[in-house]
Amino acid sequence: MRLSAEYLVQQYQENLYLASFSICRNQQDAEDVVQDTFLKYLHTSKDFESEEHIKAWLIRVAVNKSKNILTTFWYRKKESLEDYMNSISFEEPGDQALAEAVLSLPKSYRIVIHLYYYEDYSVAEISQILAISESAVKNRLLRGRRLLQTKLKEDWTNDE
Amino acid sequence: MTNRENYHRAFSALHTSDGFKVDLEETKMRQTFRFRNAVTAACVILALAAGGTTAYAANIGGIQRTIQVWLHGDQTDAVLTVDNGGSYTITDESGENIGGGGGVALEADGTERPLTADEIYDHLTNEVTTDTIDGHLYLLYKDQKLDLSDKFSDKDAFYVTLQDDDKELYVTVMKDGSLASSPDRYMVPGVDFTTN
Numbered sequence: 001m002r003l004s005a006e007y008l009v010q011q012y013q014e015n016l017y018l019a020s021f022s023i024c025r026n027q028q029d030a031e032d033v034v035q036d037t038f039l040k041y042l043h044t045s046k047d048f049e050s051e052e053h054i055k056a057w058l059i060r061v062a063v064n065k066s067k068n069i070l071t072t073f074w075y076r077k078k079e080s081l082e083d084y085m086n087s088i089s090f091e092e093p094g095d096q097a098l099a100e101a102v103l104s105l106p107k108s109y110r111i112v113i114h115l116y117y118y119e120d121y122s123v124a125e126i127s128q129i130l131a132i133s134e135s136a137v138k139n140r141l142l143r144g145r146r147l148l149q150t151k152l153k154e155d156w157t158n159d160e
Numbered sequence: 161m162t163n164r165e166n167y168h169r170a171f172s173a174l175h176t177s178d179g180f181k182v183d184l185e186e187t188k189m190r191q192t193f194r195f196r197n198a199v200t201a202a203c204v205i206l207a208l209a210a211g212g213t214t215a216y217a218a219n220i221g222g223i224q225r226t227i228q229v230w231l232h233g234d235q236t237d238a239v240l241t242v243d244n245g246g247s248y249t250i251t252d253e254s255g256e257n258i259g260g261g262g263g264v265a266l267e268a269d270g271t272e273r274p275l276t277a278d279e280i281y282d283h284l285t286n287e288v289t290t291d292t293i294d295g296h297l298y299l300l301y302k303d304q305k306l307d308l309s310d311k312f313s314d315k316d317a318f319y320v321t322l323q324d325d326d327k328e329l330y331v332t333v334m335k336d337g338s339l340a341s342s343p344d345r346y347m348v349p350g351v352d353f354t355t356n
Contacts, residue, residue, distance in 0.1 A: 095170035117167035
């Protein structure tokens with residue numbers, strides 16, 4: 001099956017942005033990734049099984065493109081993460097601390113944590129999206145959670 | 161509240177910027193070049209020197225060309241080195257690295273490939289940039305330098321059309337030196353691009 005790009009942008013633009021941002025930690029880079037990811041969708045002839053399949057594919061492309069950005073030495077004038085976070089209107093007082101704690105994790109933990117806690121993907125699904133083993137996903141989840149618990153103390157409950 | 165609920169609420173506050181819009185029409189129509197400049201010193205890469213030379217540099221597997229760069233307000237010779245991965249460096253006559261970057265081209269089928277030396281060269285030699293020199297903001301294009309310092313007395317954006325033979329480029333320059341350009345029309349701040 002195929003869905004229109006317009007529909008997918010409406011549905012998943014922000015999901016892709018957040019997945020990318022959790023890796024790049026930069027708004028402009030993440031927006032570039034979103035643009036490029038939909039471009040790739042427009043040009044792929046891949047046949048998808050379902051909307052969920054498309055979403056997972058889009059996230060996988062966005063994650064790979066985000067990693068590519070980090071592995072090059074290309075540089076752009078960047079707004080600091082601190083400035084960006086301070087410009088956000090968070091709903092609750094602890095939200096900024098939580099977001100900053102997650103974004104301070106090693107990048108291999110960040111994306112796993114994000115896909116698990118924001119996108120509600122299972123370990124098996126994350127394993128497929130990131131093309132890593134389930135044990136690697138579990139390991140990164142475990143270590144990420146422990147680091148979050150250390151940083152956030154009582155604001156992060158032990159849900160291992 | 162569970163961790164998941166807290167996480168969801170916290171990250172739901174993060175969004176794409178207000179002016180951001182995925183451009184589906186644009187991406188359908190043409191090959192796209194994405195470029196980033198790595199400027200490690202106060203330089204702006206600008207124009208091809210007349211009679212610029214090309215030489216293959218076997219030791220790095222890439223291509224070197226002589227170009228002219230703007231450095232501290234003056235044009236000077238520099239060496240552009242492009243490697244096979246689409247990355248480039250700019251070195252001054254003493255061999256010191258003064259800039260660099262890289263880019264990819266997106267083919268019609270969505271695959272990425274490194275930019276070729278010719279594409280990087282074309283990009284750099286046709287790039288419009290700004291630089292602040294001795295407190296003055298200049299627009300730099302090829303060997304031309306336009307002082308914009310007094311153009312922003314009562315507005316945040318300045319619009320200028322660059323004419324180069326039969327080409328026209330519509331450039332919008334913001335007070336902070338950021339700019340947007342198009343061969344078709346002036347880009348409008350807050351509409352076509354975001355400003356801080």
